[in-house]
Amino acid sequence: MKFQLDPFKAPCGCGIPHTVSVEEIVLEPDALLALPGWVEKRGFHQPVMLCDHNTRAAAGDRLLALFDCPVEVVCLDPQGLHADEKAVALAESQLPEADLLLAVGSGTIHDITRYLAAKKGIPFVSVPTAASVDGFVSTVAAMTWYGYKKTLPAVAPIAVFADSRVLAAAPRRLTASGFADLLGKITALADWRASHLVTGEPVCDRICQMEEDAMDAVCRQLSGIGAGDPDACEALMYGLLLSGLAMQMMGNSRPASGAEHHFSHLWEMEVINPHVDALHGEKVGVGLVLALAYYHRLADALSAGVGLSGYDGVEKELLDRFEAPDVRRQVEEENTPDPLAAVDREKLLAVREELAALLHALPTGEEAAGMLRQAGAPVTMADIGLDEGLAGLSARLSPYVRARLTVMRLAKLWDFPLA
Ligand SMILES: [Zn+2]
Ligand SMILES: [Zn+2]
Structure with missing residues (x-):
């Protein structure tokens, strides 16, 4: 090729x-x-x-x-x-x-x-x-x-x-992990588009299309990826390179990394969990399934007319979870200023329907899980040795690992329980 x-x-x-x-x-x-x-x-x-x-x-x-x-x-x-x-x-x-x-x-x-x-x-x-x-x-x-x-x-x-x-x-496990990393673009792109909708952050349709093309090409070869078929592996690599090019064209990882990667980063930092012996894409895939489940619940709440929360700035008690002084300082820096401070509440209310539509259009967590399973990748927190009881805390804490605005972070502004 x-x-x-x-x-x-x-x-x-x-x-x-x-x-x-x-x-x-x-x-x-x-x-x-x-x-x-x-x-x-x-x-x-x-x-x-x-x-x-x-x-x-x-x-x-x-x-x-x-x-x-x-x-x-x-x-x-x-x-x-x-x-x-x-x-x-x-x-x-x-x-x-x-x-x-x-x-x-x-x-x-x-x-x-x-x-x-x-x-x-x-x-x-x-x-x-x-x-x-x-x-x-x-x-x-x-x-x-x-x-x-x-x-x-x-x-x-x-x-x-x-x-x-x-x-x-x-090893098949590496290939399956690459597929999961690529599938993670589902929420990465949704986060980017949502931020564009809410804050006017610049978005490039061509780059979004590249990521979508990358996913499409690979999703047609799902069983081949699970079987280590050479053509499917080449198609997957093509998709991964296309996604890498998208990041290169953007000069940052915005097109390829959102809430699903934030879960992965959080677990890697071992703040609320012991060491996770899983590959990058494996953690991203599990993060994707979790994020999609929250996003669909939020979409339902938005459609039902949910109101704004009383959020008034970075949740200090959550930041304190990052106990090591060096790490705590870096998290503080990453969250100064709070990306949610750039969100105009009136505007947020005004785009409630559009935000709901964007989220409803995403595959569900179960659909993503089905594709991951077919490719041979892990799906649940338990699959990668994490306590499922940490899902809610992971959802509330993970947006703080990056200054990037995601739907998971925006969820804090809505009267919507992230538990
Ligand atoms: Zn990645
Ligand atoms: Zn462009």
């Missing part, structure tokens, strides 16, 4: 400047074979590969054998490897002189490489080993920085070489 980037660079009527910095995307069987020639043609002399033991076995060693020139390798231990300050320091301490980094792996290796590439001012090439997340071509790195789940500025890869044979051979 040849990825045509030109259409994405065409001028857009929305008024938001869109930049596409990735120069080439190759998504096809044996895409790896084209990488050494590309490196030579582009005049790089000191490529350094970043990988872990698993991804080295999945694609790294094969790729090394294709190069004529020596390629140094920084190979990390996948056991307990996270995109955090410790992994970055470890990788940086082993990093030899380089003029190009090759990220061979899934999301974590990409986030570490992306951050290091930005810090050192070196370009990097993405070689995904699984269709597991949509962040491969994104410009930001999702990192846990001293306990706080942050989105740090980083760089997008200059090229992507995604080998669909490698993707199809990846």
Whole structure:
């Protein structure tokens, strides 16, 4: 599948400047074979590969054998490897002189490489080993920085070489997780559109359409994803790359991350729950099902004419749940000013019907759950080892992990119980 980037660079009527910095995307069987020639043609002399033991076995060693020139390798231990300050320091301490980094792996290796590439001012090439997340071509790195789940500025890869044979051979669990990450765009887009409706936040219809196209293409191949079918894995990767491009064009993760990701971030921060041993997309999928259930209940309440709540600013008792002083301070910063302060209550009441219509039009939690199950992804909090009794608290607390306005956050303004 040849990825045509030109259409994405065409001028857009929305008024938001869109930049596409990735120069080439190759998504096809044996895409790896084209990488050494590309490196030579582009005049790089000191490529350094970043990988872990698993991804080295999945694609790294094969790729090394294709190069004529020596390629140094920084190979990390996948056991307990996270995109955090410790992994970055470890990788940086082993990093030899380089003029190009090759990220061979899934999301974590990409986030570490992306951050290091930005810090050192070196370009990097993405070689995904699984269709597991949509962040491969994104410009930001999702990192846990001293306990706080942050989105740090980083760089997008200059090229992507995604080998669909490698993707199809990846563990099914990773592929299912990638599907769940993509399906999460349902609430991410609803949150963006709702914010546009309520606060006038700029929205780009073309980018929303890209995310919808990405989901459509993949939802037609659901059973193939569960079965690890090569064509379905390639279609999924296409969708994930499209979603990543949407983020790149927007310059932030607005098109791809909303309330469903906030659940995931909250659980990763281990504020109200012990460590969750689940993949990024798995947590996002569970967050999506939860968010959709709330959104449909809110839609019903809005249609029934629910009034405004007595909300009068950030709920301090909830912020105090973030007990570690550093984390508490960062949450405070993230919520200053309170994004709900930008919401005009009169306007909110005036768009009640429209907001209800937007939410009623979404798939239900059960529908999303059915698709996740078919793809082989977890669905409930219990499926990923979380206490179901934490659903209400997660719904009230999770909007505070980001300044981004979501329907979950807006729900606080309505006389509607988030429990
Ligand atoms: Zn995601
Ligand atoms: Zn646009």
